[in-house]
Amino acid sequence: MPKMRAAQVTRPGGPFEIVEREIPQPGAGQVRIKVQACGICHSDSLVKEGHWPGLQYPRVLGHEVVGVVDAVGAGVTQWQPGQRVGVGWHGGHCGTCNNCRSGDFFGCTVNLQITGISFDGGYAEYMIAPAIAIALVPDDLSAVEAAPLMCAGITTYNALRNSDARSGDLVGVLGLGGLGHLGVQYAVKMGFKTVAIARGKDKEPLAKKLGAWRYIDSQTQDPAAELQKLGGAKVIIATVTNGDAMSAVQGGLGVNGTLIVIGAAQSMQISPLVLIGGRHSVKGWYSGTAIDSQDTLAFSVLSGVRSMNEVYPLERVAEAYERMMSGKARFRVVLTTGL
Numbered sequence: 001m002p003k004m005r006a007a008q009v010t011r012p013g014g015p016f017e018i019v020e021r022e023i024p025q026p027g028a029g030q031v032r033i034k035v036q037a038c039g040i041c042h043s044d045s046l047v048k049e050g051h052w053p054g055l056q057y058p059r060v061l062g063h064e065v066v067g068v069v070d071a072v073g074a075g076v077t078q079w080q081p082g083q084r085v086g087v088g089w090h091g092g093h094c095g096t097c098n099n100c101r102s103g104d105f106f107g108c109t110v111n112l113q114i115t116g117i118s119f120d121g122g123y124a125e126y127m128i129a130p131a132i133a134i135a136l137v138p139d140d141l142s143a144v145e146a147a148p149l150m151c152a153g154i155t156t157y158n159a160l161r162n163s164d165a166r167s168g169d170l171v172g173v174l175g176l177g178g179l180g181h182l183g184v185q186y187a188v189k190m191g192f193k194t195v196a197i198a199r200g201k202d203k204e205p206l207a208k209k210l211g212a213w214r215y216i217d218s219q220t221q222d223p224a225a226e227l228q229k230l231g232g233a234k235v236i237i238a239t240v241t242n243g244d245a246m247s248a249v250q251g252g253l254g255v256n257g258t259l260i261v262i263g264a265a266q267s268m269q270i271s272p273l274v275l276i277g278g279r280h281s282v283k284g285w286y287s288g289t290a291i292d293s294q295d296t297l298a299f300s301v302l303s304g305v306r307s308m309n310e311v312y313p314l315e316r317v318a319e320a321y322e323r324m325m326s327g328k329a330r331f332r333v334v335l336t337t338g339l
Contacts, residue, residue, distance in 0.1 A: 012050020
C-alpha cells in the first residue's frame, strides 16, 4: 500500500513523531486531501498537551489545512479530484439539534466534529475530512497564504462582519500578533475607522502599514481613555491572550459598544458599572463553518488581506510548534509538505 508521512503525537505532552502511515481511503461522505500547507495554531496545544477531555491518541494535529482533492468517497458529488480546498477548525456537524442550526456548535449535543481533534488533521501529507467541512480555495491565494486564513483569518473576519459595527464606525483591534495583524487588515478593508492597540511605540509603523487610522501604545497611554477621546469604540476585538490587557480596554467602548473576545485568555475582569453605564456588552467569537471560510478567502482576495507567515517543512514540525508556542513567531507559522 502507498505510504505517507505524518507528524503524530502518541500521548498527552508527548513529542512529535514523524511516521509512515498507509494513505487513508475516504469513506462515504468524505474527501481525501493531498495536503500542501497547514498552519500551526495556538489551539493545537489542546491536543499536543492533552487539555482536550477524552481525546484519543495517537493524533495528527492541524486545522488550518490547504491542499488538493485527491479522492472522494461514496455519495460525494460536490467535490472533484484536482480542486483546491481547505479545512478549518469546524470539521462538520450533522445539523440535527437546534444548537447546530443556530450556530452554537460548541453546544452541539449530537455530532460536532473538530479538525485535528475528532479526526486527524493536516500535519501530514494526506488527510481525510467530511465533505461538509471543506471550503473552495481561490487560485489567487497560494497554499501558504491561504492556510492561516482557515482559522486565524476566519475568526477575525467572521467576528467583525457579525458585529454591530458599520462602515465609518470606530473599531479597536487589541493586539498586533497572529490574529491582530489580520484583524487590523480586515477592519480597514471593511471601512471601519480602525485603531490598533498594542504594547510599544515600535509597533506603530506596522499598524500604519496595515492601514490603521490611529495607533495606541498601551505601555505609555491609557487605551480606554484614548479611545474615548476618539469618540468611543463601537467594537473592540480582543485578539491577545492577556486578560489584563482585555480588561484595560473595556472602558474605551462607546454607548452600546461591544468587546469581542477571540484571544483565549484564562480570565479577565469585567466592571459591572462600566457595562451598565454605557450599555456595553462582552461576547466571544470562534471560527465558523466551511461557507464562512470560503467567504473569508474570497474577501481576502478581493481586498488584498494577507497573513504574514514563517514557513517550515513538515519534518521540522517540533521546531515550528515550539516557535509558535514560545511567542517568538511574530505572526503565523505554516508547515509545508513538499507535495
